[in-house]
Amino acid sequence: MTISRRALLGTTLGAPFAATLLPLASPALAQVQWPSRPVRVIVPWPPGGSTDVLARLLSEQLSQKLGQPFVVENRPGAGGNIGHDAIAKSNPDGHTMGPVTVGGWSINQYLYARLPYDPEKDIQPISMHWELPNVLAVPAAHIPATNLRDFVTWAKAKQGGVNYGSPGVGTTPHLSGAMFTSRLGINAVHVPFRGAAQTIPALLGGDIDFALDNLASYVPTIAGGQMRALAVTSAERWPTLPDVPTMAEAGVPDFVVTSWCAMAFPAGVPAAITQRAAAAIKEVSETPAMQERFLRTGARALYGTPEEAAARAARERPMWREVVQLSGARLE
Amino acid sequence: MYRRDWTDIIGGLLLLVFGVWFLWHAQTYYNLGEMRRMGPGAFPAGLGVLMAIFGLLIMIPAWFRPGDLPVPAIRPLICIIGGGLGFALVVEPYGLVPATFAVVCISALAERELRPVRTFILAVALAIMAVTVFSKGLGIPVPAFRWGSY
Amino acid sequence: MDTLGMLGMGFLVALSPENLFYCFLGVFLGTFIGVLPGIGSLATISMLLPLTFHVPATTAIIMLAGIYYGASYGGSTASILLNLPGTPSAAVACLDGYPMAKQGRAGVALFMTTIASFVGASLGIVILTLFAPGLAEVALSFGPADYFAMMLLGLVAAATLTQGSPAKGIAMVLFGLCLGMVGTDVQTGQQRFTFDIPYLSDGVSLVAIAMGIFGVAEVIGSIGRVTNREVTSQKITMRSMMPTKADWKASWKPMLRGTGVGSFFGALPGAGGTIASFMSYAVEKKVAKDPSRFGKGAIEGIAAPESANNAAAQTAFIPTLTLGIPGDSVMALMLGALIIQGIQPGPRLMTEYPELFWGLIASFWLGNIMLLVLNIPLIGLWVAMLRIPYSILYPAILLFICIGVFSINNSHFDVLVVMFFGVLGYIMIKLKFEPAPLLLGFILGPLMEEHLRRAMLLSRGDLAVFWERPISAGFLSVTAVLLLFAIYATIRGRNVAAALRRSAANNPPAGA
Incomplete structure (x- = not known):
């Protein structure tokens, strides 16, 4: 256990030794307890958003489970790219990780003219972390339709087309809105906002007609009756909104679009550490308490192997590439 | 005391230069758009013009009045x-x-x-x-x- | 049960020993982080979030809310003492608070801000209690065109924030608007004025600008100029901290007006305390008999914005609690805390969880009383700090600026930004440009552009929306009246301020 002793010292004075030794000594580390010192969890989004809150929930559990603090560090900016890049460029010793959302894995490479990192090569998935669906929400006071079919008929008939809101260009709500309106032939204008906190008042005030936005922020107003949920974009009905049909049930087949997130290391972390981290995430995430806690914030806690996460990222890339092209979004 | 108010002459000049540059940058790199769908360049271009005008408004009267020359530390x-x-x-x-x-x-x-x-x-x-x-x-x-x- | 009965029950909840303790913990932490420049309540609350899983929901939210409004109490302290705005909304307190400190009246200024905070917050709570549902309705009826018209009025008011030439004031507003353009355009995702620097893609941080042009520039300007400050020769007595009768007389009306302005802006999603405090400063300057005193230590100039800021901190809970729509990111985080506890904020919160809703409201009152008790004895301590020789104080100030700004995004880039704005602020001092209009332009600019373009997008390019919507038409006519008065007064060579005072008295800021 000499290495872990030294690594423990590393938090104070022995850092230079530990830092240079760790990558070299990685085969030996496979048998060694991970983590041997505090782990930085780089969250590429500002404090308070879903990604941040869920990462903090997981970090707290992992700290308790593994006996080392998991310290959340927010590195927001550029659609998550700054934080994703920070994860990709960090030292691959297993002591820096972070949640990377579907944008970071499968969308941003088609959206941005250039990315500072390569999602297929520079980041190593550990395990799935969570997913949440989008919900098609309309303001009850302004839209007569109570089901998706009626809504589509109403939208097609509306003079001058309809307006849909999103939390910004290139976000999954924008892209799924573009996919929805083009697939059903609805004449629609995309109105970007800075987030659901702006979109919801605009919906309730009747300025825009619908949004296909991340479900979590809409639950209060849906429960309160001001907003009507016409469909969710997950494959199955969502536990907290059991009365709302899926897109397929509502008559739009083949429309499964969820926002998801997987924890990631920088590429080059020894497989043994990655496996161990994945196992730890599974252990804390599969407990009913954790599942329940995630559901309340609007997301479903996921877990799994690194390979599963990589496969999902790869599987969704063609779809997002097509949708990005369709929406015409292009960012620098 | 100097014959001209150099404080405002320098200040106005800086604003003028900045305004012109801002307008140029906005026009060159960003789409101005139209009324229905205003482009990302429209607002900055307007600002650049206004900045330049105010730079002149500050500079010209200062030329004809006495004032100070600011000295930085x-x-x-x-x-x-x-x-x-x-x-x-x-x-x-x-x-x-x-x-x-x-x-x-x-x-x-x-x-x-x-x-x-x-x-x-x-x-x-x-x-x-x-x-x-x-x-x-x-x-x-x-x-x-x-x-x-x- | 009627409102009073509900409130009584709320006090029973809030007065339980556990809730009292967490309330105190929250306001204490809030005051502390509010005083530290750059360390905001957002980071603190997010760090404490996991702690709240282990206490009941009501207790958790009472503590987090305490941090939130406690921080808005403490924020002005560093502004007054060191010209260093700890939070964006406290930048206004620099304008007259720092001159007061230079005149040896730091104690009075701190005392008055504490009182003004208390008044603003307490009345804000009354408004929150009585009018929450109504105000939420008003907020919802604001469309993009209305927001644009309101911001335009704000900008015209901003031009009057200056003490010197109006042309230089307007130029600074414009410059602030230009700085606000930096970052990703919301409508198209285009990067503007970012020069391929990814850190600039979300724009320049407001705190970094404020700390640069106020704090860093002041440090540069002060070295060599002040070796030992005027204040050091003074004895600190309780009397020297107490506002005089004249101070009280000059302050109570501004506090009430500030509360009105603050309550209104707080209830609008996305407006918030910063705009509220600037607006109330502008209002005070307009209604003042002698506007030239502002910026030179006028006590109204701290009393009104401070009560506005704190009233806004309370009424910001209206959209959060009644609609489940967070007004700002701190609110979003508190919503998150509630949701994790299994409580769904929204229209039904008041009826489904009355003990939480009214317990929280009652805790606001208790928390504000605690803040009052906590802050007044601290004033002596803060003022004593000014006796530290400046050659020891300024490296410490600079360090606090660096750490505070670094902590916003955990990025060294923001420190570079502060230094850039320090140089800019110093140039502005030398060229006699004022920072306040720049800040307001910076805050309002992006919002204005966003709402204008959104309004055009929704109306399909038809400008008629601006006069067809009553709210927008109202704001635009007030703006037009203000402008006409200004032009008229200038042409007639009459006292501009007197004319504006009359117009502002006839048109109090909407809804307030």
């Missing part, structure tokens, strides 16, 4: 800014304590009278406080020291 300017830059460059690779020393020691040069011992004591005291209050107390994710493993 170069040494404090360089040392204070240098201290901040020192912090920025040191804090991520080396940690909070070296960064504190950088700020305190560089900014202390701003004064004519140098007091090396006092500056050193101050740096030590502030470093201890910074680590206790910010890294330990408030949990800001910067370690006291960091070598290499960034």
Whole structure:
């Protein structure tokens, strides 16, 4: 256990030794307890958003489970790219990780003219972390339709087309809105906002007609009756909104679009550490308490192997590439 | 007192130059769009024009009235800014304590009278406080020291 | 049960020992982080979030809310003492608070801000209690065109924030608007004025600008100029901290007006305390008999914005609690805390969880009383700090600026930004440009552009929306009246301020 002793010292004075030794000594580390010192969890989004809150929930559990603090560090900016890049460029010793959302894995490479990192090569998935669906929400006071079919008929008939809101260009709500309106032939204008906190008042005030936005922020107003949920974009009905049909049930087949997130290391972390981290995430995430806690914030806690996460990222890339092209979004 | 009000002449000129540059940049690189769908360049272009106009409005009358010539204090300017830059460059690779020393020691040069011992004591005291209050107390994710493993 | 009965029950909840303790913990932490420049309640609350899983929901939210409004109490302290705005909304307190400190009246200024905070917050709570549902309705009826018209009025008011030439004031507003353009365009995702620096893609941080042009520039300007401040020669007595009768007389009306302005802006999602405090400063300057005193230590100039800021901190809970729509990111985080506890904020919160809703409201009152008790004894301590020789104080100030700004995004880039704005602020001092209009332009600019373009997008390019919507038409006519008065007064060579005072008295800021 000499290495872990030294690594423990590393938090104070022995850092230079530990830092240079760790990558070299990685085969030996496979048998060694991970983590041997505090782990930085780089969250590429500002404090308070879903990604941040869920990462903090997981970090707290992992700290308790593994006996080392998991310290959340927010590195927001550029659609998550700054934080994703920070994860990709960090030292691959297993002591820096972070949640990377579907944008970071499968969308941003088609959206941005250039990315500072390569999602297929520079980041190593550990395990799935969570997913949440989008919900098609309309303001009850302004839209007569109570089901998706009626809504589509109403939208097609509306003079001058309809307006849909999103939390910004290139976000999954924008892209799924573009996919929805083009697939059903609805004449629609995309109105970007800075987030659901702006979109919801605009919906309730009747300025825009619908949004296909991340479900979590809409639950209060849906429960309160001001907003009507016409469909969710997950494959199955969502536990907290059991009365709302899926897109397929509502008559739009083949429309499964969820926002998801997987924890990631920088590429080059020894497989043994990655496996161990994945196992730890599974252990804390599969407990009913954790599942329940995630559901309340609007997301479903996921877990799994690194390979599963990589496969999902790869599987969704063609779809997002097509949708990005369709929406015409292009960012620098 | 000078024959012309150089304070406002310089100020107006800077605004004029900035406004013209802002307009040029907006027009060259961003789409102006139309009323229905205003482009990202429309608002900045308008601002650039207004800035330039106000630059002229400030500059022209100043030419015809007496005023002052502003003289900057170069040494404090360089040392204070240098201290901040020192912090920025040191804090991520080396940690909070070296960064504190950088700020305190560089900014202390701003004064004519140098007091090396006092500056050193101050740096030590502030470093201890910074680590206790910010890294330990408030949990800001910067370690006291960091070598290499960034 | 009627409102009073509900409130009584709320007090029973809030007065339980556990809730009292967490309330105190929250306001204490809030005051502390509010005083530290750059360390905001957002980071603190997010760090404490996991702690709240282990206490009941009501207790958790009472503590987090305490941090939130406690921080807005403490924010002005560093502005007054060191010209260093700890939070964006406290930048206004620099304008008259710092001159007061230079005149040796730091204690009075701090005392008055504490009182003003208390008044603003307490009345804000009354408004929150009585009018929450109504105000939420008003907020919802604001469309993009209305927001644009309101911001335009704000900008015209901003031009009057200056003490010197109006042309230089307007130029600074414009410059602030230009700085606000930096970052990603919301409508198209285009990067503007970012020069391929990814850190600039979300724009320049407001705190970094404020700390640069106020704090860093002041440090540069002070070295060599002040060796020992005027204040050091003074004895600190309780009397020297107490506002005089004249101070009280000059302050109570501004506090009430500030509360009105603050309550209104707080209830609008996305407006918030910063705009509220600037607006109330502008209002005070307009209604003042002698506007030239502002910026030189006028006590109204701190009393009104401070009560506005704190009233806004309370009424910001209206959209959060009644609609489940967070007004700002701190609110979003508190919503998150509630949701994790299994409580769904929204229209039904008041009826489904009355003990939480009214317990929280009652805790606001208790928390504000605690803040009052906590802050007044601290004033002596803060003022004593000014006796530290400047050659020791300024490296410490600079260090606090650096750490505070660094902590916003955990990025050294923001420190570079502060230093850039320090140089800019110093140039502005030398060229006699004022920072306040620049800040307001910076805050309002992006919002204005966003709402204008959104309004055009929704109306399909038809400008008629601006006069067809009553709210927008109302704001635009007030703006037009203000402008006409200004032009008229200038042409007639009459006292501009007197004319504006009359117009402002006839048109109090909407809804307030």
